[in-house]
Amino acid sequence: MILLVPLDPVHDVGLKMIKRALEEAGHKTVLLPPDMTPSEIIARAEKIRPSHMLVSRTLGYQAEEVLARLADLADAAGIREQTRMIIGGMAVRPELAQELGFDAGFGPGTSPSEVVAFIEGRPAPSAECAHQRAKKDLTAGYTYRFKDESVGRLAEQLADELLIWADERTSPAVERAELRYAALMEGRSVGTDYLALCDEVVRAAYLTGTPPKKTRHLTVDEQRHLGMLGERQYVASRPRSHPAPVLFVQYGTGCPFMDVAHIKAAVAWGADGVVHFDPSWGARTEGLLEGWLTHEEDGSVITPENLRAIRQALEPWVLWQVRAHRGLNTPETVVLAGHAGADLTKINIAYGSLGGGTDPERLAVDGVAAMRWAAKFSMPFDIVTNEELSGVPAGKAFASMLVMAALAKKVGARPILQPLFCNSPEVMIGGYMSDNYVDFNVAKVQVLRDILDAPVWPGAPVGFLTQTEDRVQSSLMTGLHACLAGFLRADAVTIASSDEAYSGGPITAAARTDTLTAVLAAARFFGSCVITPTAEAERFKRLIYSQICDALTAAQKAPSFVQALYDGVFGSRDDGAHPGRNGRGTVRVK
Numbered sequence: 001m002i003l004l005v006p007l008d009p010v011h012d013v014g015l016k017m018i019k020r021a022l023e024e025a026g027h028k029t030v031l032l033p034p035d036m037t038p039s040e041i042i043a044r045a046e047k048i049r050p051s052h053m054l055v056s057r058t059l060g061y062q063a064e065e066v067l068a069r070l071a072d073l074a075d076a077a078g079i080r081e082q083t084r085m086i087i088g089g090m091a092v093r094p095e096l097a098q099e100l101g102f103d104a105g106f107g108p109g110t111s112p113s114e115v116v117a118f119i120e121g122r123p124a125p126s127a128e129c130a131h132q133r134a135k136k137d138l139t140a141g142y143t144y145r146f147k148d149e150s151v152g153r154l155a156e157q158l159a160d161e162l163l164i165w166a167d168e169r170t171s172p173a174v175e176r177a178e179l180r181y182a183a184l185m186e187g188r189s190v191g192t193d194y195l196a197l198c199d200e201v202v203r204a205a206y207l208t209g210t211p212p213k214k215t216r217h218l219t220v221d222e223q224r225h226l227g228m229l230g231e232r233q234y235v236a237s238r239p240r241s242h243p244a245p246v247l248f249v250q251y252g253t254g255c256p257f258m259d260v261a262h263i264k265a266a267v268a269w270g271a272d273g274v275v276h277f278d279p280s281w282g283a284r285t286e287g288l289l290e291g292w293l294t295h296e297e298d299g300s301v302i303t304p305e306n307l308r309a310i311r312q313a314l315e316p317w318v319l320w321q322v323r324a325h326r327g328l329n330t331p332e333t334v335v336l337a338g339h340a341g342a343d344l345t346k347i348n349i350a351y352g353s354l355g356g357g358t359d360p361e362r363l364a365v366d367g368v369a370a371m372r373w374a375a376k377f378s379m380p381f382d383i384v385t386n387e388e389l390s391g392v393p394a395g396k397a398f399a400s401m402l403v404m405a406a407l408a409k410k411v412g413a414r415p416i417l418q419p420l421f422c423n424s425p426e427v428m429i430g431g432y433m434s435d436n437y438v439d440f441n442v443a444k445v446q447v448l449r450d451i452l453d454a455p456v457w458p459g460a461p462v463g464f465l466t467q468t469e470d471r472v473q474s475s476l477m478t479g480l481h482a483c484l485a486g487f488l489r490a491d492a493v494t495i496a497s498s499d500e501a502y503s504g505g506p507i508t509a510a511a512r513t514d515t516l517t518a519v520l521a522a523a524r525f526f527g528s529c530v531i532t533p534t535a536e537a538e539r540f541k542r543l544i545y546s547q548i549c550d551a552l553t554a555a556q557k558a559p560s561f562v563q564a565l566y567d568g569v570f571g572s573r574d575d576g577a578h579p580g581r582n583g584r585g586t587v588r589v590k
Contacts, residue, residue, distance in 0.1 A: 001049070005032050005056065006033075008089075011059070012034050049083075051082070087100075089106075089108075136246055138457065148451040151402065162368065166369075168590060170588060173328055177331035177334070184335070190206075202287035205289055211291075216293070217291050218293070223292050245485050245492050247519060248271065249275070250274075250494065252279075255295070257294075272492075273492070275346075276302070277299055277300065280299060282329065283582070285329070286328050291303055292305045303336075326355075326356030331369040334370045353565055354390060354578065355392070361587050375414075381408070382416040383415050384420075387420055391426055391576030398444075399551035417457070422466060438531060441458075456490050457494070461478070462485060478519060479519045495516070497512040
């Protein structure tokens, strides 16, 4: 028998919801009317003799005094000997309940199911839900069949040509990846043969023990405490009540401790996966370091030890991506990620060579090797496009993406298409979002769905370059973009914290929770509703499709896929794409 007491002049809606949940669970309840005095409540309790008394207080004024008065009267009447007294509502915090001597206190955000679980002496549903969560395979159910045969034929022919070309060549990174894999399998550090393939900065770090500028080794005490972070698993406190795409956030503070802290905060507020963001200098340096390293600036140094520490701190159900798409260590990064237990990686030859600073010939060789390593570790990878930073039209970026997808399939890998949801230079110049942010993004996803049966993961992240420095606007815009991705049945989305694009310094945990809260609230708001684009979406789709066909046709006429990259077929200098110079001249024929 449970007595429900609204200790307010009028507010009893919350208790009515709890009453329904309790009765559905088989409990007997009595709901008193609002605006009863503490003396009247205790008089009724003496007659009913309930096992539990649930007292709700919504109004904040005099809450402590009124609840204290009720507790004193209950003690004087002997009610507490047979009745557990629990308080809840907008004006209640658990600390207040403890201070006043109540058996429990539930504050804002408490669900009726949590109260029922407490009454029945079992774990709250949110905790059960968190422990029962399982990783989702983003590639499950996809055949990777080209639905559009003409586009598929062009993409696969270019992939065949690139595969033959790359298999005849090698690079320092390809050879380092083999040496790194052997060292990892044997549980040892890399040797002199590895160092011979590195540049002076990395070689000096190994030989002298002094890491690059702004980077230092963690102390022995720091290493011990970092290891301890993985010993305790933290339960997510924001269970999802409505379906949404798998939510990823990027981390890369430079410090492993802060990385783990950001991961824990993001996961606790609704993230399903995390993306490792490495330093930009790591993409321009031949060779990767070893040891527990912390870095002053953004981007977290990729080492076996750092990755292992972060992996140990992850909850078992959290998806983990270590990106490897754009630099001189692409294949070796995939090896380290796969060995550390990463679930996903990121590879795109076109993006890394036209918008990431790496020479196209070099990254073509390295990218093919990286895809083979991804297949060996059964590690899917997304193919991020470059229309965000370089301004390459979506159709040109998608053409190279489709070649990468065809290539991945040929080496046994599982690619994921990652179009960007952003106000890119192409969009700004063309005015494609002058009316709304829906039509062009809808067109991008639909044209890919029409061409290839593959998973789609809008990212890098959704809402990026559609935001201002205002955290409220930024969070709102990201939430709306995530819901649009959900409406389009996207398999996942990557979201930024509300200060990520503009902070010029630390990314705050508060900004992360702002954005995650906005995404989940927006998903709850729209639910299973349908977002209807205008007729412009169809026009944009035809435009993008035409660009894809033109780019693939032009690439076929080029001497090679690599030469097509140099020639601007998949993004020209006028578009804002520039073939990179890092690693130029380092490829050799086997």
